[in-house]
Amino acid sequence: MFGKENMKFIDEATIKVFAGDGGNGIASFRREKYEPMGGPNGGDGGRGGSIFFESDENINTLIDYRFVRNYRAKRGENGKGSDCYGAKGDDLTLKVPVGTVISEKITGVIIADLSVHGMKVLAAQGGKGGLGNVHFKSSVNRAPRQFTNGEPGEEFELYLELKVLADVGLLGMPNAGKSSLIRSISAAKPKVADYPFTTLQPNLGVVKVDANKSFVVADIPGLIEGAADGLGLGHQFLRHLERTKILLHVIDIAPFDESINPLDEAKKIISELQRYSENLFTKPRWIVLNKIDLTSDYESIKKEFIKTLNWDNKVFCISALNKEGCKELIYEIMHYLDSLKNDE
Numbered sequence: 001m002f003g004k005e006n007m008k009f010i011d012e013a014t015i016k017v018f019a020g021d022g023g024n025g026i027a028s029f030r031r032e033k034y035e036p037m038g039g040p041n042g043g044d045g046g047r048g049g050s051i052f053f054e055s056d057e058n059i060n061t062l063i064d065y066r067f068v069r070n071y072r073a074k075r076g077e078n079g080k081g082s083d084c085y086g087a088k089g090d091d092l093t094l095k096v097p098v099g100t101v102i103s104e105k106i107t108g109v110i111i112a113d114l115s116v117h118g119m120k121v122l123a124a125q126g127g128k129g130g131l132g133n134v135h136f137k138s139s140v141n142r143a144p145r146q147f148t149n150g151e152p153g154e155e156f157e158l159y160l161e162l163k164v165l166a167d168v169g170l171l172g173m174p175n176a177g178k179s180s181l182i183r184s185i186s187a188a189k190p191k192v193a194d195y196p197f198t199t200l201q202p203n204l205g206v207v208k209v210d211a212n213k214s215f216v217v218a219d220i221p222g223l224i225e226g227a228a229d230g231l232g233l234g235h236q237f238l239r240h241l242e243r244t245k246i247l248l249h250v251i252d253i254a255p256f257d258e259s260i261n262p263l264d265e266a267k268k269i270i271s272e273l274q275r276y277s278e279n280l281f282t283k284p285r286w287i288v289l290n291k292i293d294l295t296s297d298y299e300s301i302k303k304e305f306i307k308t309l310n311w312d313n314k315v316f317c318i319s320a321l322n323k324e325g326c327k328e329l330i331y332e333i334m335h336y337l338d339s340l341k342n343d344e
Contacts, residue, residue: 011162013065014105017124020048020089022150023076025130029143030082040144041083042133048126048153049073049089053102055114056095062162065096073124076150079132089126097162099243105157115243123158127151166204166218167337169244171273173265176250177290179203180320182219185330209334218244242277245340246333247285253301254294262301263308270309284336286314288329293319 023045030038051073071094077086096102098117103110112121128151136144170178186205203219220241241247249269253262266287274281287305292298298317306315314332318325 011062013062013160014069014157015065015160016070016155016157017051017094018070018072018155019050019124019126019153020073020075021152022046022048022127022129023078023086023089024149025132025135025147026079026081027133027145027147028079028081039142040133040137041081042147043079043081043084043086044132044135045079045129045150046076046086046088047129048076048150049091050122050126050153051124052091052093052120053100053112053114053123054093054095054120055098055100055117057098057117059095059097061097062100062160065160073126073153075153076126076129078150079130079147083132083134085132086129088129091126093120094123096160099163101161101163103159103161105159111158124154124156127153163243166243167215167245168207168217168333169241169247170217170219170250171241171247172250172269173252175256176252176265177320178219178250181248181250181288181290181318181326182217184320184323184326186217207330207333209330213334213338215334215337241283242280244283246336247280247283248288248333249285250288250290251305252291253289253298254291263305266305266309284313286316287311289315289317290320292317292324293322 025044026042028040028042030041032038051071071092073092074089076089079086096114098114100114101110102112102114102121102123111123112119114121130148130150133144133147136146138144170181172178182203182205186207205217205219206214207217208214218241249266251262251266255262255265270281287309289298289302289305295301302315302317305311316325316329316332318329320326
């Protein structure tokens with residue numbers, strides 16, 4: 001699912017779904033050669049088609065739902081004479097990527113969280129078919145002309161949101177080196193530059209540790225101060241980090257602008273995480289001090305980070321550019337993910 005390089009995706013869409021109406025029942029009577037005044041034989045209308053969503057690991061984006069906004073299932077056929085029921089309307093199954101969350105646009109109620117390949121859920125129920133006059137026959141009414149119309153199908157405005165299913169999430173300020181890191185440890189090839197630059201879309205990469213072990217890492221656009229309030233690009237993608245098992249907070253310890261204090265930048269990211277989501281803030285998080293190839297004093301910088309932030313979790317010193325320290329980092333990540341599986 002995540003093997004494509006530099007994967008781009010549209011991660012949200014709003015659509016309308018219309019289940020099919022039920023077909024109408026009819027009033028009909030037998031008209032045979034020797035029974036010109038036969039009894040009722042009007043059949044029922046068919047049920048309208050329903051709309052389902054199904055998760056498919058071969059689909060990576062919601063982009064198709066940006067171009068087509070309305071989806072309608074077939075209406076049920078009307079009933080017929082000779083006790084013939086109308087045909088049921090065909091159901092409509094909409095395929096979406098694994099990781100898609102479907103909710104009602106107006107109420108915000110979540111209909112489904114399609115986190116596993118092949119999950120299928122009902123989104124809009126087709127209307128019931130109407131009754132033919134055969135149902136209204138009784139001892140006092142042998143020639144009923146009553147019938148009922150089919151019921152309307154359900155219709156909803158739905159919000160589709162794709163949340164990345166990655167094991168590891170990278171976060172940090174723009175130009176912290178997240179894209180360089182994902183290039184260094186995986187086959188993903190996001191754009192990088194030797195000038196202040198931020199990723200515009202999330203990137204996914206598969207990190208192959210050995211022949212039988214790998215994990216998926218997600219690089220989201222860089223955050224800026226105020227991201228939790230909607231500033232910048234990163235806030236749009238913070239939701240993708242909610243499903244990860246561990247976060248790597250990548251910090252540039254040798255910024256282009258000497259007036260920038262890496263410690264202050266780290267505090268801003270931590271503050272934005274806490275303001276956005278307590279769940280995200282309390283998720284396991286390691287600090288990754290990047291660009292040690294540009295400074296010889298990184299060990300003292302590491303000690304300063306641990307002391308100032310009162311940090312009691314792991315801290316790694318790496319150079320994403322020349323891959324120094326990257327092997328140790330990915331082995332520690334794999335060990336941690338394996339321990340989670342064993343606990344489960």
